[in-house]
Amino acid sequence: MPNYAISQGFMNLNILFTLAFAITTFLVGLISYKIYKLTGRKELKLFSFAFISFAFAYLLQLILGVVLKYKLETVVRAKLRTAVPFIAASTLSHELLFSIGLILLVYMTCKAKSRYILGLLLGLVLIPIVFNPMSIHVFHIIASFMLMFIVLFYYKNYRQHKNLKTELVLMAFVFLLISNLTFVFSARQGLFFILGRSLELIAYICILVNLRLLTK
């Protein structure tokens, strides 16, 4: 986020978007955990951890957004050097949490039962993000790659159960995939960031509409 040259107006809107994403993903995680407690099915536990991981990732992004808006403008501007490690740590934590969420979803959608495979996925995805100085690009490329598998899974799920609810979930992950691909180019061009965030918003609107239909 700190690398993007975007307007202050969109930064304000972006904070609201991030809050909405955090609430939506937390809600999905919560419902999934509630169903896990009722049914005892382990895949629901993994699924809830995945979405709660997304929620915490967005929460971190939200905190960073608020701090950048209110603190950096006044107090820290003169001490930018002290703010850089905080921004880097928050961004990296967001990337790691979001990646963990995606790994859990990939692991679940692959129907893999081995914890060794989960460990392998965690290592293969998280190590490059931690040790690569261009981690923002690496993160979005790896996230897009994982989202491709998830989209394929939800496409198959939609083919199996053709209805509005499965279509909404498929659309949500397609929009998340496109938004992540857009973010790859966002460090050089702020417009891509705005486009990516808008697509992400559409994705979470699809998820919210799906939740509304489920709880009606």
Added chain:
Amino acid sequence: MKSKRESLQVIHDILKAIQIGKTKPTHIMYKANLSHQMLEQYLRDLIKNGLITEQMNPKGKKYSLTDKGLGYIKEYKLITGFMESYGLD
């Protein structure tokens, strides 16, 4: 072996049977359309998950719903809809 979706339906049928007063194993077995062996397995799982409780009396075993079991019946539509939407079934 039943699929996950069928198994959710079977659990729902067992719990509904108990809810309407069919508390003896044979009654539940007919209501849920299960073999004796499968019913035993399901009942064990439901007790383990805290959805039902088992009581022993001179006339045999009787089952009753817990609050969690009632919650399952109440949220059944959400459970199946959510699991179908996210490919968890």
